[in-house]
Amino acid sequence: MSQIHHQSRRKSVLTLLGIAVGLWVLLGLMGLATGTPGSSHSRMGAAVLPDFGAARVEASRIRFTLADESYTLERSAAGWVMAETGGYPVRLHRISDLASGLETLSYDVRRTNDPYKHDRLGLGDPVEGGNGVLVEVFGAENELSYAVILGRKNEDLYVRDPGETQSYRASGSLPPFYNRRAWLDLDIVDIDPAAIRSVRILDSRNRTLYLRRAEGSDSRSFVPAPPNQNDRLISRLAASATALAITRLTPQDVKPAEDLINAPVARHISETFDGLEINLQAYREPNGFWVTLRAIEAGEGARRAQVINEKAEGWAFRISDYDFQDFTPSVTSIVEPAPSAP
Numbered sequence: 001m002s003q004i005h006h007q008s009r010r011k012s013v014l015t016l017l018g019i020a021v022g023l024w025v026l027l028g029l030m031g032l033a034t035g036t037p038g039s040s041h042s043r044m045g046a047a048v049l050p051d052f053g054a055a056r057v058e059a060s061r062i063r064f065t066l067a068d069e070s071y072t073l074e075r076s077a078a079g080w081v082m083a084e085t086g087g088y089p090v091r092l093h094r095i096s097d098l099a100s101g102l103e104t105l106s107y108d109v110r111r112t113n114d115p116y117k118h119d120r121l122g123l124g125d126p127v128e129g130g131n132g133v134l135v136e137v138f139g140a141e142n143e144l145s146y147a148v149i150l151g152r153k154n155e156d157l158y159v160r161d162p163g164e165t166q167s168y169r170a171s172g173s174l175p176p177f178y179n180r181r182a183w184l185d186l187d188i189v190d191i192d193p194a195a196i197r198s199v200r201i202l203d204s205r206n207r208t209l210y211l212r213r214a215e216g217s218d219s220r221s222f223v224p225a226p227p228n229q230n231d232r233l234i235s236r237l238a239a240s241a242t243a244l245a246i247t248r249l250t251p252q253d254v255k256p257a258e259d260l261i262n263a264p265v266a267r268h269i270s271e272t273f274d275g276l277e278i279n280l281q282a283y284r285e286p287n288g289f290w291v292t293l294r295a296i297e298a299g300e301g302a303r304r305a306q307v308i309n310e311k312a313e314g315w316a317f318r319i320s321d322y323d324f325q326d327f328t329p330s331v332t333s334i335v336e337p338a339p340s341a342p
Helices: 002-034 052-058 092-104 115-121 236-243 303-312 321-327
Strands: 061-065 070-076 079-082 106-110 133-138 144-153 156-160 168-171 196-202 208-212 253-256 266-272 276-285 288-297 315-319
Touching (some): 115 144, 196 236, 208 236, 236 321, 276 303, 288 321, 303 315, 315 321
Antiparallel strands (some): 061 133, 106 168, 133 144, 196 208, 196 266, 276 288, 288 315
């Protein structure tokens, strides 16, 4: 009796094992059909943008489309510029990194083909509000040469064709592409706070103030200087904040200065101990706070002013509300004017 029971049990186990093997084979076949992530596929190691090395020299523009903004890099007679800024130059090394990166970008392992999971890899369709970045490369005749959706998750890059749902991890390296500011060379002024000797401001009510400090003194040593030497200093912190504002200048965006529609509301002139002068004018525009810059430097070796003006002349730079306040303080927030003589 026990032998019959043993044989029956053995038969049941073998039957279940056979069913399990069959299901495993079936699931494997389904995986091949539906694109389940795997390490082997027909595109493995192939270029994401075939023959891009030859085509890159003919590229006329590269457009990046995100859900909340788009920007376009264009080839001009003077080099690569950003169209949306009115033609401000982009960083040359980033263009080089982008071209090299797109040329060598290749397919790695296959990932999901489920559209509802694309956002997990940063590959959601930006046209439909997804978190991917659609990159389109246009040729010499403005024809669309390449299009790919890029995504980045942690340290990994992911790609998929715009017309396909299958996604892939990619091998390669690309410069930042989520923010257009990363392409713009907005490092206009580089001055150490210890180098600032004085500042002259003209506020919104046409009141002027001249602040100065002795060489080697600390950043809170700015005091009213002629013709304001008799004014009483109210706040050393406010004085140093505006005096050193140019050393913290961090532009967020740029546009042609001719696009400014309002008159300047304040003027801020910084001077270093070795003779560099930077004249800044501040504007309150409908779309934010903007400044223009002009540098002056005496002597034949006035290279610093030239470098600043090469980047700044003809352009307006958007700054934060915090920076704007430092460039445009009311004179009476820093000093109490001396009584007028009878």
